[in-house]
Amino acid sequence: MRAFSCPICQRLVTFESDRCLHCGAAMAFDPATRGLVALDFGTVAVADAATQAVEGRERCANAVLVGCNWLAPPEATPEGESPALCASCALTRTRPADDDAEGLERLAGAERQKRRLHFELLELGLPIANGQREEGGLIFDLLSSANEPVTTGHADGVITMDLAEEDDAHREAMREQLNERYRTVLGHLRHEVGHYYWTVLVGAAGDEERLARARELFGDDREDYGEALDRHYAEGAPEGWQEQHVSAYATMHPAEDWAETFAHYLHLWDALQTAASYRVSVAGPAHVTDPSGTFAGRVADPVVGRFPEALEQWLPLSYALNALNRSLGNEDLYPFVLAPPIVEKLAFVDRAVAAAAGAPTADAAA
Ligand SMILES: [Zn+2]
Ligand SMILES: [Zn+2]
Numbered sequence: 001m002r003a004f005s006c007p008i009c010q011r012l013v014t015f016e017s018d019r020c021l022h023c024g025a026a027m028a029f030d031p032a033t034r035g036l037v038a039l040d041f042g043t044v045a046v047a048d049a050a051t052q053a054v055e056g057r058e059r060c061a062n063a064v065l066v067g068c069n070w071l072a073p074p075e076a077t078p079e080g081e082s083p084a085l086c087a088s089c090a091l092t093r094t095r096p097a098d099d100d101a102e103g104l105e106r107l108a109g110a111e112r113q114k115r116r117l118h119f120e121l122l123e124l125g126l127p128i129a130n131g132q133r134e135e136g137g138l139i140f141d142l143l144s145s146a147n148e149p150v151t152t153g154h155a156d157g158v159i160t161m162d163l164a165e166e167d168d169a170h171r172e173a174m175r176e177q178l179n180e181r182y183r184t185v186l187g188h189l190r191h192e193v194g195h196y197y198w199t200v201l202v203g204a205a206g207d208e209e210r211l212a213r214a215r216e217l218f219g220d221d222r223e224d225y226g227e228a229l230d231r232h233y234a235e236g237a238p239e240g241w242q243e244q245h246v247s248a249y250a251t252m253h254p255a256e257d258w259a260e261t262f263a264h265y266l267h268l269w270d271a272l273q274t275a276a277s278y279r280v281s282v283a284g285p286a287h288v289t290d291p292s293g294t295f296a297g298r299v300a301d302p303v304v305g306r307f308p309e310a311l312e313q314w315l316p317l318s319y320a321l322n323a324l325n326r327s328l329g330n331e332d333l334y335p336f337v338l339a340p341p342i343v344e345k346l347a348f349v350d351r352a353v354a355a356a357a358g359a360p361t362a363d364a365a366a
């Protein structure tokens with residue numbers, strides 16, 4: 001995620017901000033420019049607000065319902081009609097009913113994470129195909145299992161998510177039960193869109209070489225899924241899975257290995273971009289062993305197609321982040337170890353993303 005400042009007073013605000021805590025300016029996130037813009041309505045506390053405001057633009061129709069801080073599309077809203085949904089909210093096909101207060105509260109949390117996901121997909125240059133189901137774009141069914149059974153999953157671009165995952169107690173119980181080190185709503189979303197991008201980037205990309213390489217790295221995606229599922233839940237992950245897989249769940253089936261790896265790629269890319277945006281410097285072991293050294297390891301912006309280089313900055317950064325968390329009595333922020341085969345899989349994901357985004361890869365540059 002990038003760091004953002006108030007368009008009026010320049011103080012730090014966040015991706016989620018709809019108002020500056022310092023000067024009171026009303027603001028919204030504009031997905032077209034991927035920046036926060038001041039709005040010419042609401043309580044704008046400074047005189048020059050109007051000059052910097054986006055004229056005639058309105059907040060997403062979900063601004064009140066789920067606290068969405070994105071702008072409605074630039075097409076002017078016809079007089080007397082309510083504004084449209086933003087690019088992110090428009091991808092939600094099904095949501096809890098208006099009288100389901102608990103469901104809507106959880107929806108607000110899930111939509112917040114989904115906007116973060118959406119932003120990253122835009123930053124990576126990945127195709128999203130907003131709401132155009134006939135063209136096979138992404139679409140979300142965000143459902144509450146309080147009323148009916150819901151299985152979080154993916155089918156041909158349709159992401160279904162159980163909003164019960166927004167409940168901390170439920171999610172933590174599931175994490176314990178499944179012996180996972182990491183379980184978040186954002187992680188679920190990243191995993192499920194990973195299945196969608198398997199098709200887009202590899203399965204249906206028409207690049208035989210890439211598909212063959214993917215099957216070498218992740219295994220054959222045509223392996224029987226039902227059998228794999230039964231085996232996984234009967235026997236669990238094989239001994240030593242950490243040497244090859246980013247999570248125990250990734251051992252279940254090649255499709256899950258890809259989705260887990262893809263989700264992890266999005267985690268790391270976002271974290272590195274955030275560190276770079278806030279100008280985080282981590283001197284790492286070089287500094288600890290040689291305190292007089294002048295090493296200034298400012299984290300650089302990750303570049304699509306050159307992810308292995310970015311990853312080299314991740315190790316000292318993750319050590320520092322884990323050390324900070326331990327200082328505050330928390331568990332490690334990053335409880336993963338990236339064995340070489342996992343790094344190779346992450347690099348493959350990166351090259352596939354770069355190909356889709358038209359970005360040069362390290363291979364092409366070398
Ligand atoms: Zn401000
Ligand atoms: Zn919205």
Ligand SMILES: [Zn+2]
Nearest residue numbers: 191195256259
């Ligand atoms: Zn999956």
